[in-house]
Amino acid sequence: MFSTSLCNAAPANAAGPLLCQHGPMDYDVLIIGGGIAGLSLAWRLAPQLSVVVVEAESTLAFHSSSRSARQMQPSYGPAPIQELTMRTLEFVEQMSAGLPAPILVPRPLLTLGTQNDVAALVARNAHLVPLSHAETMERSPDLHPGAFEAAALDSTAMEVDVPSLIEFYRSQAVAAGALVLTNSRVGSVVPHGSAGFSVTAGERCLTAGVVVNAAGAWADTVAQLGGVRSRGLVPHRRSAAIVSTEHAVNPAGPMVQPTDESYYFRPDGPHLLISPCESIPAEPGDAQVVDADISELISRIGAVTTLGITGVVRAWTGLRTHPVDGLPVVGFDADVPNFFWLAGQGGYGIQTSAALAGLAAALITGTLTDDDGALAAALSPQRAGLG
Ligand SMILES: Cc1cc2nc3c(=O)[nH]c(=O)nc-3n(C[C@H](O)[C@H](O)[C@H](O)COP(=O)(O)OP(=O)(O)OC[C@H]3O[C@@H](n4cnc5c(N)ncnc54)[C@H](O)[C@@H]3O)c2cc1C
Structure with a gap:
């Protein structure tokens, strides 16, 4: 004291x-x-x-x-982050068992790319398992079959409340x-x-x-x-949006992202959560959405899926702050x-x-x-x- x-x-x-x-x-x-x-x-x-x-x-x-994508993904990030994520998941799983409703939902992470890029990723990441093209389409039938060559799955990833x-x-x-x-x-x-x-x-x-x-x-x-x-x-802007789709979203589908992490999308109840994964240095503050980022993202996701995005339910931007x-x-x-x-x-x-x-x-x-x-x-x- x-x-x-x-x-x-x-x-x-x-x-x-x-x-x-x-x-x-x-x-x-x-x-x-x-x-x-x-x-x-x-x-x-x-x-x-x-x-x-x-x-x-x-x-x-x-x-x-309050502005995250609410994911816990053991294959995401450098080694110290992966270690801390595994420990956090273990703790949250135990803690969640004592709550009236579980706060973790399995949300496997499906990474798409070229044969070479996916193989390189799998080689350095113990949580990732390669999937065949057919297995990938089975997991995420809304993908355009020509949108990727190869894929890998982190089945330990979770969505968290x-x-x-x-x-x-x-x-x-x-x-x-x-x-x-x-x-x-x-x-x-x-x-x-x-x-x-x-x-x-x-x-x-x-x-x-x-x-x-x-x-x-x-x-x-x-x-x-x-x-x-x-x-x-340095704070870096990153946006996300919840969008409605023409075709029904499978609520149990995976989180999908390419190896270059240039976008991601995943089910969010009956809707789709999407992000352009931008990382733009910004001042500390109440970060606001740039509409053009979301419009461009909708086109990009339209090009790799058959879901047909029909509208934006809500969009937000937050700051991810890290050193060099x-x-x-x-x-x-x-x-x-x-x-x-x-x-x-x-x-x-x-x-x-x-x-x-x-x-x-x-x-x-x-x-x-x-x-x-x-x-x-x-x-x-x-x-x-x-x-
Ligand atoms: C779009 C997006 C998606 C993301 N998705 C994920 C994800 O899926 N999984 C994941 O792990 N992470 C994700 N993140 C990152 C995650 O959200 C952040 O790492 C985390 O929220 C940082 O928490 P924090 O408590 O450090 O920061 P904050 O939540 O920003 O808290 C800092 C607090 O400090 C307060 N503060 C500042 N200055 C003062 C002062 N002078 N006096 C008093 N209070 C002050 C602020 O008001 C603020 O409330 C995402 C981030 C974004 C933007």
């Missing part, structure tokens, strides 16, 4: 006076960001430590965490004593050496021993508030004591959520096992090439 007087101490590097209208409060850990990253970490930490989550928006998970997963993390954290505050944008983060931090969040002034940066697209901005070196975390090497940034900052990074999850923040939260919690509580040392090093904010 940290002294409540910290909030009134003269900050070494504050731009102006701190606002302490409601008086200071003490926490072991203050998590900035109420998306899936911040809430999952609160779930892991709250049974052991006093935790507060501060979210700028009036609702939790307003940004990237993300709102239920986030609600699980939130409710478990709160039940264990965490405080979750919305309308609480962090405006200043003042380090007090090894003692901790004073943080203004909305109108509150809070003190905490550890500050966690789980601010998604704003992670580098939040770091700069605390005088912490940024890590080159594409891996999350997780761990204590080496220069500013007790400042912890949980950011840069890119397109994997849902499928790695439980395992990344577990890894982060172990680092914060000093309980990391030797087995996870290499994984923690791969994600370290101090790794070469960041920022």
Whole structure:
């Protein structure tokens, strides 16, 4: 625990006076960001430590965490991501068994391409099994037979009910004593050496021993508030849409994408979820749809399927934020004591959520096992090439 007087101490590097209208409060850990990253970490930490989550928006998970394609795909991403995804899936499967309705639905991932591209992918990905042309058409009869040469299947991939997963993390954290505050944008983060931090969040002034940066697209901005070196975390726009089709969609069909990941589509109830898979650097913010991206995508999917897209039910855009090497940034900052990074999850923040939260919690509580040392090093904010 940290002294409540910290909030009134003269900050070494504050731009102006701190606002302490409601008086200071003490926490072991203050998590900035109420998306899936911040809430999952609160779930892991709250049974052991006093935790507060501060979210700028009036609702939790307003940004990237409510705009995903809701997939957990073990074959997707580099090796550390695949490991974290397998662990998360294992956890969510167990947790889901205790819920009134399961939150995972099998949604195999079907990857299409040339013979060479698919063979190369299968050779380096243990989760992928090659399919014959006939087997592929059987799995996805709405494909134009000439739209691909070869295909491979990840039958371990799942669709996940993300709102239920986030609600699980939130409710478990709160039940264990965490405080979750919305309308609480962090405006200043003042380090007090090894003692901790004073943080203004909305109108509150809070003190905490550890500050966690789980601010998604704003992670580098939040770091700069605390005088912490940024890590080159760049938000990238990605859109998705739910569309209606002329021919009925098989609700149990696979997620389909080409090896170059230039689009994907999958059933979404009676409709189709589609994405142009664009990855365009953007400023942090409330990302908005570019209509031309969706129109072009509809033509592209029209060319590879016989479904006949008839209209857009809804479309959205979110931000996938990652550093130059594409891996999350997780761990204590080496220069500013007790400042912890949980950011840069890119397109994997849902499928790695439980395992990344577990890894982060172990680092914060000093309980990391030797087995996870290499994984923690791969994600370290101090790794070469960041920022
Ligand atoms: C179209 C699309 C499809 C995707 N599909 C998948 C998928 O299928 N599977 C998958 O695993 N991932 C997917 N992703 C990626 C996934 O959505 C993200 O990796 C994940 O949501 C990131 O979570 P987060 O909590 O870090 O970020 P966010 O959900 O953005 O949360 C960060 C929060 O920090 C808050 N914040 C920022 N600054 C401050 C401040 N100063 N004070 C207080 N709060 C602050 C923000 O308001 C925000 O709520 C997809 C993303 C997109 C855009």
